[in-house]
Amino acid sequence: MTTDQPGLRERKKAATREALSWAALRLAVERGLENVRVEDIAAEAGVSPRTYNNYFSSKAEAIVFRHRDRVRRAAGALRGRPATEPLWEALTRALLEPFGDTAEQPHPRWTAAVRLLLSEPALQAELWRGGAEEAQLAAAVAARTGTDPDRDLYPKLVAAAAMAAVKAANDQYLTADPPAPFQPLFTEALRLLAAGLPDPSTR
Amino acid sequence: MTTDQPGLRERKKAATREALSWAALRLAVERGLENVRVEDIAAEAGVSPRTYNNYFSSKAEAIVFRHRDRVRRAAGALRGRPATEPLWEALTRALLEPFGDTAEQPHPRWTAAVRLLLSEPALQAELWRGGAEEAQLAAAVAARTGTDPDRDLYPKLVAAAAMAAVKAANDQYLTADPPAPFQPLFTEALRLLAAGLPDPSTR
DNA sequence: GAAAAAGTTGCGCGCTACGCACTATTGCGC
DNA sequence: GCGCAATAGTGCGTAGCGCGCAACTTTTTC
Incomplete structure (x- = not known):
């Protein structure tokens, strides 16, 4: 069972x-x-x-529920990753678990749902309301990095940055002209974050 | 005038x-x-x-207006920074312009306002509604890095990450036990981002 | 099988967001 | 200055939401 x-x-x-x-x-x-x-x-x-x-x-809360649940599951997955794994690798794999499965290739339903979430300001807002899931993610990061989820800046920042990656990747997923799969965009976003977001023009 | x-x-x-x-x-x-x-x-x-x-x-929109206006001004400030300045230095200075001034030392009014914003989920949600200001910031980043604000992932990700820094720094600003000034927390957050958020436990 | 705990429902109320039509104020060309 | 057009401000009415409250129903527990 x-x-x-x-x-x-x-x-x-x-x-x-x-x-x-x-x-x-x-x-x-x-x-x-x-x-x-x-x-x-x-x-x-x-x-x-x-x-x-x-x-x-609220109406928006019901619609957004599934998305927020993904973040929740990602936080749980992060706690389950082996402790020897480097942080960013663990984070990437944990986030891919709930986010990557449905999005290996652009699925019409998924696309429509994401488009709805990004087009309606009310839903966009509801996505981050309260930030309970983000806090869970931060807690998992804290446990892994030996930091304090309340007193230290680091875990909160990492969690917020990870959410930023989700947001940016989803955004990109829609506007990509030749429809691109979600997963590579997402991993690329996380990779960029871990690399310190280097200025591409001076590279 | x-x-x-x-x-x-x-x-x-x-x-x-x-x-x-x-x-x-x-x-x-x-x-x-x-x-x-x-x-x-x-x-x-x-x-x-x-x-x-x-x-x-909405009620929340009025309360949050001043905060969102700060992001808007930061986007404008970023456009005004000299082109020779490295991206993250320009970004830091641009963001400090509207965010740093009132927060050099913990001011009771400011503290109370931030606490309100973070404690009320409805306001927290309203802060990012629509994300128009974040898009402006992304556009400014794009102009500076020679990327396309619509087609490229990079500027969106940088803008979202910058907002994450604002959020995390504000969060930290409240929970800091010996009341710490905002500005150092914020610059530290941006510095961490630009450094790729290295795992502190393996440092 | 009966009592207790928890979920479901109908009713009602205070409030919000907004369309519409009307009035007041401001800006502009002369 | 003067009057007209444009725009902001206002009152009214309405649809809908979120939720407290008090029944009623179903599941759990002993």
Whole structure:
């Protein structure tokens, strides 16, 4: 079994949350964010509007949920990497685990979803709300580098920079004229970060 | 005169916008974001609630306006730096221009404002909404490095990384136990970025 | 199988964001 | 200066959201 000890109840909760976030994303991609009512999302997932608000406190939150979950999983993956691995290699592999799989080659659904996230300011904003996932990532970095996630600048900066790489790579993924796969863009971004972002004009 | 050719009318608009953003920030710091109505902000600035919404489309937007304006000014400052200056030196100086002045030593007002921004998820989210300022910064970086702001990954990544430095430095600025001035933290963050964020445990 | 705990739902309220039409103010050409 | 066009400010009305509250239903536990 892959499940730890879920408890039948928590399973249903997770399933409902998944259904809601999928429904929200699908509807928003299809008809645009403004033309989706909370009512519609709830109906799509077979729950009442009120229940919807028990899971997500805003429309945007539901849509963005899957993306934020990726960051969360990446933080977990980073904790699982062998301690002997160099930081940036571990970081790259940990981030590729949730981000790389769906994006080996440009998939229409994925592309549409990313385009939605980047085009709607409200979603862009919601992506970083609170920054809980980023904090988890920072904590994992801290554990690996022997720094303090609260008192030291380093882990926070690394986590924020990693998120910057995700953002920039996604951005590039859309505007690339000959449609390029996501993964190389992302690894390139991380590589550039680890190399100190050298000025290409003086290279 | 420092003004280009403002036109008396646009001056009043700018003044009103300033008044509104100041009022919003002040009230939010004093009584917390949730206890501030749009009505209050409008009253504080001497305009009708409806007019408020002609300037800012949300409560958070008004509060965050000053901060985003700093990034905008930094982008302009970067364009004004001499072309011979190395990228990261120019970037550091450009960013310090709007960010460094008020923060040479921990000022109670400034501290309270930063704390508000970091503690309220809604404001945190609003800070990066749309990312127009970040795009301006990327454009300035592109102009300086001979890259294309649309087609190349590099300028977007540098801009996003710079914003990450702002975020991390602000974060650190608050949690530093012996209250530390902002400027050194910020320059240190940029220095680390330019150095490729080396793992401190293997140094 | 019954009590307890947790999830779901309907109702209602305060607030927000914004379209629309109207009024007041400003800028500009003469 | 003067009047007209353009633009900012305002009041009103509306759709929708987020959430507290108090039932009701389902699952868990003993």
